[in-house]
Amino acid sequence: MRLNRTQGAAVTAVALALLFAGGAVTVASADREDAPSTPVSSSADAGFARDMAVHHQQAVEMSFVVRDRTTDEAVRRLAYDIANTQANQRGMMLGWLDLWGLPKNESGVEPMAWMGMGGSGDTGPLDGALMPGMATDTQMDELRGASGREAEVLYLKLMTAHHKGGVHMAEGCVQKCSVDIERNLAQGMVDAQESEIKLMADMLKKRGA
Secondary structure (H helix, E strand, O other): OOOOHHHHHHHHHHHHHHHHHHHHHHHHHHHOOOOOOOOOOOOHHHHHHHHHHHHHHHHHHHHHHHHOOOOOHHHHHHHHHHHHHHHHHHHHHHHHHHHHOOOOOOOOOOOOHHHOOOOOOOOOOEOOEOOOOOOOHHHHHHHHHOOHHHHHHHHHHHHHHHHHHHHHHHHHHHHHOOOHHHHHHHHHHHHHHHHHHHHHHHHHHHOOO
16 A cells, blocks of 8 residues: 555654654663662662551541541641541552562561661550651540540641651651652652641641640
């Protein structure tokens, strides 16, 4: 079948596009030769994904608790935003572990070991608080038993501490993680949670706390 001039030009353009695309893939692959194809289980990438997934899960739980303990729209809106954001981020991190073929929980490895903070073995978790900023079991029980302004103030204080711990962990990933998309997510966590810390300080001030 003979092609007219227009059809021939179109075929040539497609062929050139495929050629350039192939070259781009080759260059990109060459750029990544020095980096491992997937993180190993002991890497900062895997450690951060595991630990922050646990850290986020408590924030989601705390946020759902306070939504049932107060009618204040500002607190309920903040709680919804935190729960929604951190549940989505948690899903991403667990998904990466699946993609990398790594376990979501690794026995014998203390939380924060990837940051050089684990492995001491001298003390256990403080009343269920596995990582910096996490609420203890006692504090979670207090939140579940509170209502109204008391629940709002307790939630804002606990979540402020929780965010500060989360920022510390995310900054560790920004420095130590090797996967670009994970480092970008970690930096996004730092920026968003620092902003929410300021917001919660204002909310506590309005409540005289």
